[in-house]
Amino acid sequence: MRLLYFAWVRETIGTGEEEVRPPEAVRTVADLIDWLRGCSDAHARAFADITRLRAAVDQRFVALDSELGAAREVAVFPPVTGG
Incomplete structure (x- = not known):
């Protein structure tokens, strides 16, 4: 699975994308984010507050x-905000 990170998420993790193979127990976007927290200290910081995150799956906005x-x-x- 290809992961893409944008804005401060990318800056905190230190990369804009990565390839991962989450375990079968990871079924939702929220599960994925929870699993990613354990990948590194940077991931843990970026994903510490899930309420500050949004996601898209295969280029479609989705709920976590x-x-x-x-x-x-x-x-x-x-x-994303705009004016």
């Missing part, structure tokens, strides 16, 4: 409790 299914790409980013 959405199932991953056979997702090939997950993007994680802060809420």
Whole structure:
């Protein structure tokens, strides 16, 4: 699974993307974020407050409790605001 990170999430982790193979128990976006917290101290800092995150699965915005299914790409980013 390809992960894409944007804005301060990318800056905190130190990379804009990575390939991962989460365990079968990871079924939702929230599960994925929880699992990623254990990957490094930087991941733990970036994903410490899940309420500050949004996600897209295969380029479609989704709620964090959405199932991953056979997702090939997950993007994680802060809420987007505009003017």
